[in-house]
Ligand SMILES: Nc1ncnc2c1ncn2[C@@H]1O[C@H](COP(=O)(O)OP(=O)(O)OP(=O)(O)O)[C@@H](O)[C@H]1O
């Protein structure tokens with residue numbers, strides 16, 4: 365069935381095609397679309413069949429477009445001018461909010477960031493230093509291409525098309541980096557850094573780079589807000605003065621120098637505190653929730669007409685922020701997960717009928733589980749939230765485990781924490797930030813596995829490993845260290861350039877700024893029709909579990 369599911373035979377034989385389409389749906393493939401494409405030729409019908417788009421020329425575009433966004437507006441593809449209109453809309457969506465939007469008369473000054481001649485101890489009594497010959501700045505009009513694959517058909521694996529013909533539509537986003545003109549005088553800046561949400565490898569590296577870069581601009585007043593947004597509400601939590609000296613070695617250990625938290629004060633309370641303390645540059649390190657907060661702080665500052673720059677740095681081992689190649693900490697988490705997987709493999713391999721089960725983080729996205737499975741090459745079954753599965757029944761995970769025990773003698777399962785929540789009783793519990801507290805799928809699979817093999821009278825030795833907090837409390841690896849360095853520096857450049865309500869990211873290996881709302885519309889998740897998920901299936905050799 366698997367072999368047939370997208371084969372030409374499935375396309376020409378209607379019964380097989382039905383079976384194939386069902387199998388493809390289970391895997392999240394676009395086989396149905398391919399069948400239509402073969403029968404009716406390429407173009408809009410194929411696109412309709414593939415993605416279930418509505419009738420007629422005006423198409424309610426519910427798919428993810430090439431920017432990874434769910435389109436909000438209906439696009440009339442019969443209009444020959446739809447493409448430039450789309451691009452204009454895209455450009456305005458990705459335009460970066462700037463202080464000049466609120467203060468049109470704001471006058472920039474030449475940048476104080478110059479690598480040739482800066483001295484961090486310099487005072488500005490005699491004017492700002494400058495080096496007109498230095499060409500290290502980014503032009504405000506520099507752009508980076510958001511998506512680089514031209515899919516020739518919606519049926520291509522992982523295709524993200526805007527229109528039925530999958531036309532090539534260039535989508536440009538703003539290049540990050542130092543600008544020649546800046547909108548803050550360094551001696552008037554009080555910069556604050558806050559780290560929110562769960563821990564993530566690299567937080568200290570980013571804090572360190574923000575401090576170092578601020579000092580190179582000439583900023584003297586730099587503080588850390590203790591324990592996330594909570595530090596803005598609790599007067600007992602005092603600001604931590606930061607300098608190059610303080611942060612020099614912080615990247616050598618994991619965690620956050622400043623501490624983290626979930627929940628905290630309301631947005632007006634946060635902005636009240638910022639006003640009271642004279643904070644006019646805020647660097648916010650966190651995930652989706654933190655960025656929603658950062659954007660709300662930015663809006664509140666605008667409402668109050670405060671000259672404040674709020675800049676985010678996306679932090680999440682889950683890698684669930686839209687549009688970027690990856691978030692910092694993800695690589696390290698995947699690498700650290702290898703240790704747990706390898707231990708589970710050795711335990712399983714050394715035991716008689718050994719089964720190893722490893723649960724990895726990933727509330728709604730299976731990136732860590734998928735990448736860790738791919739990297740290790742030791743996983744037989746990878747289960748992620750994006751791909752439904754059965755535990756029991758002829759196509760269930762347990763039946764496949766029996767097959768693996770019979771044929772290989774051992775097996776290793778990697779499950780993301782958000783997978784298979786439908787099997788578990790909902791707790792209805794929420795954390796301080798309002799995130800649903802998930803039930804433990806790892807423990808459930810462990811129990812069901814033991815029960816199943818007991819019932820069929822096959823002895824197995826099940827070992828369960830939950831390295832959850834170990835994979836995010838460690839220090840950043842080299843590749844994350846570099847990513848953190850660049851993101852931290854760019855966050856400072858963005859703030860000095862006068863942008864606010866933005867975040868930094870890596871996009872096709874280049875560094876960019878995004879308006880915050882564009883990256884937090886919903887959590888980024890693994891596309892079951894992506895080449896990466898297909899590669900994972902190829903590597904594990906697992907069948908559909910539906
Ligand atoms: N919609 C929102 N508006 C304003 N603030 C928010 C919002 N969602 C969350 N926050 C605040 O942001 C902070 C972090 O949120 P959350 O705990 O969801 O972590 P996160 O940033 O998503 O990171 P993680 O990836 O670790 O979950 C909390 O202090 C929370 O109160």
Ligand SMILES: O=P(O)(O)OC[C@H]1O[C@](O)(CO)[C@@H](O)[C@@H]1O
Nearest residue numbers: 562563680681682725726727795
């Ligand atoms: O136990 P905590 O600290 O609330 O964090 C758990 C959550 O943090 C995350 O790692 C996100 O950072 C999720 O994968 C996980 O659900």
Ligand SMILES: [Mg+2]
Nearest residue numbers: 561651652653
């Ligand atoms: Mg979150």
